[in-house]
Amino acid sequence: MRSRLLPALLGLLLALPFVLLGLLALAEQWRWPAALPPAYSLTAVRSLLGATDNDLLAGLGRSLLLAGTVAVLATGGGLAVARALARSTRSARWEAASYLPYALPPVLLATLIQPFIIRLHLSGSGVGVLLGLLLVALPYATLLLRSFWTPQVAEYESLARTLGCTSAQAFRRVLLPLAWPRLRTALFQTFLLAWFDFGLTNVLSVGKVRTLTVQVFAYVGEANSQLAAVASLLLLLPPALLLWLNRPALLRRPE
Amino acid sequence: MSALLTVTSLTKRFGSQPVLLNVSLELGSGQVLAVLGRSGGGKTTLLKILAGLEAPDDGQLYLLGQDLRPLPPNERQVVYLYQEPLLFPHLSVFENVAFGLRIRRVPEPEVQAQVTAMLAELDLLDHARKAPHQLSGGQRQRVAFGRALIIRPRLLLLDEPFGNLDAQTRADMQQLFLHVSRQHQISSIFVTHDSREALTVGSRFAYLEAGQLTSFAARADFVQDPRTGITSELAFWRSVEAQR
Numbered sequence: 001m002r003s004r005l006l007p008a009l010l011g012l013l014l015a016l017p018f019v020l021l022g023l024l025a026l027a028e029q030w031r032w033p034a035a036l037p038p039a040y041s042l043t044a045v046r047s048l049l050g051a052t053d054n055d056l057l058a059g060l061g062r063s064l065l066l067a068g069t070v071a072v073l074a075t076g077g078g079l080a081v082a083r084a085l086a087r088s089t090r091s092a093r094w095e096a097a098s099y100l101p102y103a104l105p106p107v108l109l110a111t112l113i114q115p116f117i118i119r120l121h122l123s124g125s126g127v128g129v130l131l132g133l134l135l136v137a138l139p140y141a142t143l144l145l146r147s148f149w150t151p152q153v154a155e156y157e158s159l160a161r162t163l164g165c166t167s168a169q170a171f172r173r174v175l176l177p178l179a180w181p182r183l184r185t186a187l188f189q190t191f192l193l194a195w196f197d198f199g200l201t202n203v204l205s206v207g208k209v210r211t212l213t214v215q216v217f218a219y220v221g222e223a224n225s226q227l228a229a230v231a232s233l234l235l236l237l238p239p240a241l242l243l244w245l246n247r248p249a250l251l252r253r254p255e
Numbered sequence: 256m257s258a259l260l261t262v263t264s265l266t267k268r269f270g271s272q273p274v275l276l277n278v279s280l281e282l283g284s285g286q287v288l289a290v291l292g293r294s295g296g297g298k299t300t301l302l303k304i305l306a307g308l309e310a311p312d313d314g315q316l317y318l319l320g321q322d323l324r325p326l327p328p329n330e331r332q333v334v335y336l337y338q339e340p341l342l343f344p345h346l347s348v349f350e351n352v353a354f355g356l357r358i359r360r361v362p363e364p365e366v367q368a369q370v371t372a373m374l375a376e377l378d379l380l381d382h383a384r385k386a387p388h389q390l391s392g393g394q395r396q397r398v399a400f401g402r403a404l405i406i407r408p409r410l411l412l413l414d415e416p417f418g419n420l421d422a423q424t425r426a427d428m429q430q431l432f433l434h435v436s437r438q439h440q441i442s443s444i445f446v447t448h449d450s451r452e453a454l455t456v457g458s459r460f461a462y463l464e465a466g467q468l469t470s471f472a473a474r475a476d477f478v479q480d481p482r483t484g485i486t487s488e489l490a491f492w493r494s495v496e497a498q499r
């Protein structure tokens with residue numbers, strides 16, 4: 001009995017935010033002290049998603065493009081920088097330096113780099129936000145991928161070269177497949193980092209790059225909980241999809 | 256017999272630390288040069304320079320009359336085998352063996368025929384579809400051999416390849432190595448710190464210590480040299496025998 005109760009409680013605890021979000025999005029006239037909404041309707045969903053000038057879907061597209069680009073650039077760059085770190089004579093120092101961007105909250109980092117973004121004429125543009133997000137995501141991917149470049153991986157590469165591979169072939173046919181599980185994790189996590197960012201994006205975009213996360217915060221600021229819940233459900237879709245696609249790796253038992 | 260490999264006055268330093276000092280050697284076609292030496296003596300660096308994975312500071316390297324120094328590793332047709340078999344974990348046994356052929360864009364029917372024949376020769380045909388982690392240590396090392404042999408290397412470099420195997424598997428692998436070396440007329444340099452292994456696999460012998468290589472004209476000279484430790488080991492076993 002006890003062995004079933006604990007997993008059930010844990011499951012409920014994990015599912016509760018999602019259930020509440022769903023209820024908030026569909027609830028009509030849900031007021032204190034009612035435990036559950038008296039009525040349900042799709043009015044809020046229809047009004048947000050069915051609007052002719054659909055800002056929310058445009059925000060979803062912007063967020064997908066921005067977070068996807070950050071994930072690919074940060075992961076690719078992180079793999080290359082991590083390799084350079086592994087080969088460096090002072091790899092431990094460089095690795096420690098990779099933690100520096102995390103000494104600052106993203107909003108403060110954005111405030112510090114804002115003058116440079118303005119001088120580059122990138123303030124309020126998607127490219128400016130992309131650069132800011134990369135400053136956080138690239139060191140993160142580097143730290144995540146640093147453990148891949150072991151001496152054994154170097155031996156794999158050398159072996160492939162003596163078996164006839166050029167450097168590019170050794171990378172594509174040997175290193176990339178070996179790194180793939182870590183690359184997948186790095187892609188996933190840097191995507192989430194950019195996807196859910198609010199502070200840095202809001203500062204660097206000066207309100208012009210309205211990502212989905214920025215829009216959710218705006219609805220929350222307007223105390224419009226139903227619209228905020230619908231937008232949040234949309235916000236959860238890509239991470240949920242990524243989690244589902246990543247489930248073989250996440251559910252794999254350690255050997 | 257003209258030499259397949261000629262190494263002259265090879266020198267290598269890491270910073271101020273000399274690793275190889277004026278190393279010279281010759282190897283004929285089909286010969287196995289067993290290089291005995293302790294860890295840190297420069298054995299691995301010598302093999303890496305021959306494979307093109309390290310650049311020498313000085314000296315000449317000729318393989319069948321061709322200067323090796325300007326050639327990158329992939330153009331030398333010299334395969335380096337590590338102590339670990341290093342099978343590619345994302346490929347099956349079949350695809351591991353086929354790796355070098357696929358790189359060379361060998362037509363598919365030929366790949367199928369060559370790999371099947373190689374797996375049969377190494378008694379691995381039943382394991383063709385398995386993943387590397389499903390094999391035993393000895394089987395993995397056999398796959399590593401097959402993957403190297405199938406591209407018909409001009410020179411095979413073995414860096415203590417059986418060092419991680421148990422005694423029985425190690426003895427089996429030494430016999431298998433001798434068999435395939437003769438069968439495929441492979442020339443190789445076999446580095447080991449085990450004098451018995453050196454005597455088993457070698458047709459020529461050398462001793463490498465502190466970056467200096469001593470080549471022996473005959474097996475007897477190798478056995479007699481006190482640095483190889485063979486005479487002292489023989490004396491030990493004789494004393495054991497005498498006490499019985």
